[in-house]
Amino acid sequence: MNRMKQTVILVLTMALVITGIITSTAKKGYAAPELQLQAEAAILVDAESGKILFEKNADLLLPPASMTKMMSLYLILEAVDNGEVQWETPVKISDRVHKVAQDRSLSNVWLRKDADPDYTIKELYEAAAIYSANGATMAIAETIAGSEANFVKMMNDKAKELGLKKYNFVNSTGLNNRDLKGNHPAGGEEDMNMISSRDTAKLAYHLLNDYPQILETAKIPEKLFRKGTDDENRMINWNWMLPGNPQGFGLAYEGIDGLKTGSTDLAGYSFTGTAERNGLRLISVVMKANDRRARFEETRKLLDYGFNNFGKQEIVKAGYVIDGKSSIPVIKGKEKSVDVQSTDALSMVIPNGEEDQYKPKVTWNNKVLNDKGQLTAPVKKGDQVGTLSLEYAGEDLGYITEKASKKASSPIVAQADVEKANWFVLMMRGIGGFFGDIWSNVVDSIKGLF
CATH class of the missing domain: 3.40.710.10 (DD-peptidase/beta-lactamase superfamily)
Incomplete structure (x- = not known):
């Protein structure tokens, strides 16, 4: 019984040591030291x-x-x-x-x-x-x-x-x-x-x-x-x-x-x-x-x-393409989508060695995107569809002015013009969509029979 207790204590002690090591070596956001300013x-x-x-x-x-x-x-x-x-x-x-x-x-x-x-x-x-x-x-x-x-x-x-x-x-x-x-x-x-x-x-x-x-x-x-x-x-x-x-x-x-x-x-x-x-x-x-x-x-x-x-570091290069969102659907346009990317590089004065604590963050412009995340033609090259900023994993003290904080971001813009499709193209798309829906329903019904 004593041996069993000793084994349990040993296992728990090792677990605590390992946990301490993991905690101490895990990457954390930078924390300012106590400068003890008088x-x-x-x-x-x-x-x-x-x-x-x-x-x-x-x-x-x-x-x-x-x-x-x-x-x-x-x-x-x-x-x-x-x-x-x-x-x-x-x-x-x-x-x-x-x-x-x-x-x-x-x-x-x-x-x-x-x-x-x-x-x-x-x-x-x-x-x-x-x-x-x-x-x-x-x-x-x-x-x-x-x-x-x-x-x-x-x-x-x-x-x-x-x-x-x-x-x-x-x-x-x-x-x-x-x-x-x-x-x-x-x-x-x-x-x-x-x-x-x-x-x-x-x-x-x-x-x-x-x-x-x-x-x-x-x-x-x-x-x-x-x-x-x-x-x-x-x-x-x-x-x-x-x-x-x-x-x-x-x-x-x-x-x-x-x-x-x-x-x-x-x-x-x-x-x-x-x-x-x-x-x-x-x-x-x-x-x-x-x-x-x-x-x-x-x-x-x-x-x-x-x-x-x-030190000043460039975190994101100009022309950043958002993962999984390199293009945005466009309704009523000659093209059905348009490529988007950021315009400017994002640089920031950051704690040395903390580059991996900053991640790109995208905020989409709900004034131009509908609730399905689509644009409506016409779209002009350079139209802003969102904003790219940086998110820090540690304590962020912010900026001295609101205008300065906005400078620490880059517009995400359309990379091409998308003209509005004419009435005939829109009608044919509508017809195609109508019959496409019928065909889908038929296929689903047949599948249901088996």
Whole structure:
């Protein structure tokens, strides 16, 4: 009896071991490791496709501080692009801007009310992008919109247009309203701008894709404002990760060329970074890190994770033919079917070695196909009959925008024209079908006799 028990125990133990081996070696969807980020919220996004690679408390509403200026810079670049202002447009300094610009406790280039020559949009834009100059940002806001209050309305309107969900802008700089000492344009004295890290990344995604020239300025480690004049200011970029930054404190990171820092006493220390390596550009957002240096160290963790674990792969080639559905029946057409296939290759930034976890997924267009899956003639070559996308076996964090998610698919289209058959052909088909049904019934009846 003891031997029997020992045998049973041995068999069960072996079964458990084998099960453990199978479980541990079975192919699973990629799961992000715990990065142990020392920040309140964070997100990592592929800048080209908008694919989200990592997130932590991404929808938590937090003050962005001077990362706000990404929205101001977007509107400045848009105004120049639309011809509303030019880079050489002169900018006058108002009393309120002058007061803020003289506050040495804030990041500023010192602005005169009687500057000669006038400041230009270009040099104030550079001061905002490189040195996070608050007075310079406010001065451009007043020039573009007539007042900073109007500019703040433009910021909120643009946020809605870009699809941001969790945000509220009350000034153009990201300062706490109380730091503006009565010069705040909107909201109460204790108000401040608020946004989630997801929407911060979404803003950066739009900025980089709509106005990539932002990086030509954001990557400058140091520049002299009004060089050679009595108003010369040395602007050292607050982005310590930029190679060549004289105050980088050993934090330089290969491939980084933007984007915007932010810090106030209430917001803590935040940073929206972007870097490119081997054709892959990433956007990282770290919000409310422990200190000025930590925001860059946590950014390094995020970017290292992205570059070390992900790569762009072509999963499905262009002209993909759907298994078992290479053609679709066509009713009332000269031809009874038409070949269909996808138009574009499907590529995606995916975890390394996870290609086999992505499978083609077909969604048919019920607006053109009837409930039997048939098309009705006439059919034009290129008519979309469905959409080909990719389905992932693991945890999918989705895309930073809805439009970006739609780009990760390919139309399935008809490969030829199918003209509508004339009345005679349709009549003969009908007659043939009628007699064919009769013949089938006769055959079935005869079969029944035997």
